[in-house]
Amino acid sequence: MTMAAMSELDVNKEPPVSPAPVEEPVDTTRKPDARSPHRPVSGQLTELLDETVGNVHCDDPFMTARDVNVYYGDNHAIRNVNLEIGKKEVIALIGPSGCGKSTFLRCLNRMNDSIDTARVTGDIRLDGMDIYSKELDPVALRARVGMVFQKANPFPKSIYDNVAYGPRIHGLAADRAELDNIVHTSLERAGLLQEVKDRLDEPGTGLSGGQQQRLCIARTIAVNPEVILMDEPCSALDPIATARIEDLMDELSEDYAIVIVTHSMQQAARVSKRVAYFHLGLLVEVDETDRIFTNPQHKLTEDYITGRIG
Amino acid sequence: MKDANSTRMKVEAGLQRRRRKERVFQLIGLLATAVGIVFLGVFFFSLIKQGASAFEQTHVRLDVEMSSEALAPDGELDLIYADFDGVIRSALRNLFPDVTGRGDRRELNQLVSIAAGYQVRDMLVEDPDLLGGKATIWVPTSANVDMLVKGKIDPGIDEAMRPVSNQQIRWVDQLETEGRIETRFNTALFTNGDSREPELAGIKGALMGSVYMLLVTVALAFPIGVAAAIYLEEFAPKNRWADLIEVNINNLAAVPSIVFGLLGLAVFINWMGLPRSAPLVGGLVLSLLTLPVIIIASRAAIQAVPPSIRQAAFGLGASRMQVVFHHIMPLALPGMLTGTIIGMSRALGESAPLLMIGMVAFIVDVPGGFTDPATALPVQVFLWADSPERAFAERTSAAIIVLLGFLLLMNLTAVIIRKRMERKW
Numbered sequence: 208m209t210m211a212a213m214s215e216l217d218v219n220k221e222p223p224v225s226p227a228p229v230e231e232p233v234d235t236t237r238k239p240d241a242r243s244p245h246r247p248v249s250g251q252l253t254e255l256l257d258e259t260v261g262n263v264h265c266d267d268p269f270m271t272a273r274d275v276n277v278y279y280g281d282n283h284a285i286r287n288v289n290l291e292i293g294k295k296e297v298i299a300l301i302g303p304s305g306c307g308k309s310t311f312l313r314c315l316n317r318m319n320d321s322i323d324t325a326r327v328t329g330d331i332r333l334d335g336m337d338i339y340s341k342e343l344d345p346v347a348l349r350a351r352v353g354m355v356f357q358k359a360n361p362f363p364k365s366i367y368d369n370v371a372y373g374p375r376i377h378g379l380a381a382d383r384a385e386l387d388n389i390v391h392t393s394l395e396r397a398g399l400l401q402e403v404k405d406r407l408d409e410p411g412t413g414l415s416g417g418q419q420q421r422l423c424i425a426r427t428i429a430v431n432p433e434v435i436l437m438d439e440p441c442s443a444l445d446p447i448a449t450a451r452i453e454d455l456m457d458e459l460s461e462d463y464a465i466v467i468v469t470h471s472m473q474q475a476a477r478v479s480k481r482v483a484y485f486h487l488g489l490l491v492e493v494d495e496t497d498r499i500f501t502n503p504q505h506k507l508t509e510d511y512i513t514g515r516i517g
Numbered sequence: 518m519k520d521a522n523s524t525r526m527k528v529e530a531g532l533q534r535r536r537r538k539e540r541v542f543q544l545i546g547l548l549a550t551a552v553g554i555v556f557l558g559v560f561f562f563s564l565i566k567q568g569a570s571a572f573e574q575t576h577v578r579l580d581v582e583m584s585s586e587a588l589a590p591d592g593e594l595d596l597i598y599a600d601f602d603g604v605i606r607s608a609l610r611n612l613f614p615d616v617t618g619r620g621d622r623r624e625l626n627q628l629v630s631i632a633a634g635y636q637v638r639d640m641l642v643e644d645p646d647l648l649g650g651k652a653t654i655w656v657p658t659s660a661n662v663d664m665l666v667k668g669k670i671d672p673g674i675d676e677a678m679r680p681v682s683n684q685q686i687r688w689v690d691q692l693e694t695e696g697r698i699e700t701r702f703n704t705a706l707f708t709n710g711d712s713r714e715p716e717l718a719g720i721k722g723a724l725m726g727s728v729y730m731l732l733v734t735v736a737l738a739f740p741i742g743v744a745a746a747i748y749l750e751e752f753a754p755k756n757r758w759a760d761l762i763e764v765n766i767n768n769l770a771a772v773p774s775i776v777f778g779l780l781g782l783a784v785f786i787n788w789m790g791l792p793r794s795a796p797l798v799g800g801l802v803l804s805l806l807t808l809p810v811i812i813i814a815s816r817a818a819i820q821a822v823p824p825s826i827r828q829a830a831f832g833l834g835a836s837r838m839q840v841v842f843h844h845i846m847p848l849a850l851p852g853m854l855t856g857t858i859i860g861m862s863r864a865l866g867e868s869a870p871l872l873m874i875g876m877v878a879f880i881v882d883v884p885g886g887f888t889d890p891a892t893a894l895p896v897q898v899f900l901w902a903d904s905p906e907r908a909f910a911e912r913t914s915a916a917i918i919v920l921l922g923f924l925l926l927m928n929l930t931a932v933i934i935r936k937r938m939e940r941k942w
């Protein structure tokens with residue numbers, strides 16, 4: 208048994224609540240020699256999938272994930288995922304509930320750090336930079352990789368302060384006028400300005416659900432990130448608000464890379480350039496959106512998009 | 518169709534029983550509440566009935582002659598040695614010229630509190646021109662006369678069984694018919710420290726002692742408790758040590774308070790050499806006592822902050838400090854403050870640990886600082902309750918009323934702070 212294998216076993220024996228260091232959950236396992244032996248994928252699954260089908264690569268990769276594994280205690284939630292995300296591309300993550308879409312998304316801006324039991328191994332790079340490197344401060348990463356959550360979560364502060372918060376903590380505005388400007392353009396781009404421009408000092412929590420979600424998007428783009436992660440941003444919205452946000456994503460994709468988790472095939476088809484299909488922690492298939500929906504390579508993908516799974 | 522019907526019938530069959538259960542439960546709840554309220558009512562009623570009279574003190578009107586021969590035989594008023602009591606005595610003698618015997622005179626003099634002499638002195642200090650003139654003043658009676666006038670001593674029982682003699686009762690009756698007796702607001706209760714004489718005894722010393730102690734306690738326990746709670750919730754790694762600390766803090770909250778007093782005695786007084794009976798030490802001990810309460814309440818308040826807020830802030834790239842101070846603290850502060858005030862209320866009511874660090878001494882002077890000897894309100898209650906004089910009984914109740922008022926004020930503050938700061942999310 209190799210040293211690497213032994214250390215892996217030791218790690219696996221730890222009880223679920225065992226302390227993964229909160230800031231740097233990957234340190235010990237991330238040395239290149241210690242990385243390779245992953246827990247064996249269960250027999251049935253290995254049969255289902257040797258390797259992700261389709262094409263995980265893209266022309267102009269901006270974020271790359273290689274051999275990513277995520278464990279919640281003993282639960283192996285993401286298994287050996289390889290994926291490239293292109294510059295200014297919208298990629299949709301789809302798959303049945305519990306397959307690990309949110310988990311994978313959270314790896315991309317290290318939001319898993321705050322989950323005590325979560326442990327991430329593998330190599331994720333943003334523009335060539337290892338985002339799990341020890342020297343990297345997640346604060347700096349999250350300024351570049353913004354996130355919009357499934358449930359709108361505005362701060363219990365004014366609409367203005369909600370949007371201004373990111374620029375403020377990162378010192379993006381030199382003076383009040385510049386901050387005003389950022390707030391206005393962000394709200395404008397999120398398609399919310401018209402509705403709230405007369406009540407910027409009212410609490411953000413007083414808006415409707417759809418407005419709150421757009422406020423959260425405005426808050427995220429106010430920091431001017433390079434990648435935006437969206438976890439089912441429209442799941443609580445009506446078709447009109449959804450259409451608005453989809454338009455917004457179209458527009459945003461001119462400047463940003465967007466990774467969106469969605470349960471709606473139609474939405475994935477409408478907004479994304481590429482689609483990644485996850486199944487029980489495995490990345491089954493990645494391809495151009497058209498190809499996935501017209502001509503899926505893998506049976507699981509086909510079953511899912513035709514409504515036989517999930 | 519048949520199935521649907523049977524479901525309906527089953528539900529309806531059970532409905533009666535469910536309703537009955539609900540009614541019974543409501544009734545029990547109502548009863549429990551009523552019992553609680555009745556007990557509380559009885560407690561307050563008896564307390565106020567006992568203590569209300571302590572807020573008044575019987576006074577007697579005397580015509581005193583500030584004769585220069587008596588007060589300043591050398592031509593100059595000597596504030597320390599001049600015989601102010603003599604002035605009062607002669608005023609009494611003038612009222613009852615037929616009392617001549619030594620023993621009778623002494624009994625006569627016992628009608629008036631020794632505070633009367635001080636009162637004359639204070640008048641002369643304020644206005645030296647009074648020397649040589651006459652003045653009509655209201656002076657407090659002795660506690661026994663006070664009790665008699667308030668009807669707390671039964672003149673009907675055997676003379677040997679009561680602290681006032683038959684002739685004293687006669688004199689008081691005469692004074693009353695002459696309109697020289699009056700009950701007035703008992704200012705001494707709020708302006709004096711403790712005293713052996715009930716009519717001179719006040720709670721100011723104990724009140725100030727309590728205030729100083731609480732100042733020390735809040736200044737120490739609030740920042741330390743909140744900082745500890747934030748550290749444990751937000752920064753500490755969640756491992757076996759954290760669990761151990763958590764268990765210990767919870768246990769600490771349940772440790773009998775007297776143990777903290779022993780700890781204070783050993784550490785603060787014997788080892789660190791801090792003065793005995795000082796509010797500083799009392800405050801330190803009470804901080805130890807309230808810390809676990811504050812930590813537990815603050816942690817609960819932090820945990821109650823919705824995780825979505827935390828996530829939103831982290832997702833925008835806020836550092837942990839920023840998340841804590843921009844988002845967690847403002848939302849958790851009302852809960853933290855409520856916990857602190859609950860802890861303070863508990864500290865205010867503690868007497869056992871204070872006994873261990875010498876705050877149970879008889880202290881006449883009102884403390885003027887954190888290291889002056891002092892007692893605290895509950896200790897004062899204990900001391901007075903222990904006194905044999907009848908007049909201290911009502912003062913005990915009065916002190917309890919003041920203590921409860923203080924507590925009520927603190928809890929009210931807690932409620933107001935809560936209401937003011939509570940935010941919706």
Ligand SMILES: Nc1ncnc2c1ncn2[C@@H]1O[C@H](COP(=O)(O)OP(=O)(O)OP(=O)(O)O)[C@@H](O)[C@H]1O
Pocket residue numbers: 279282284302303304305306307308309310311322324
């Ligand atoms: N915080 C957590 N702690 C422990 N296990 C978790 C945690 N979050 C997710 N998991 C587990 O990881 C697996 C993947 O969860 P994840 O939330 O990524 O699924 P998902 O694809 O986003 O599902 P959904 O579509 O329902 O949102 C699940 O088995 C889940 O139980």
Ligand SMILES: [Mg+2]
Pocket residue numbers: 308309310438
């Ligand atoms: Mg999810």
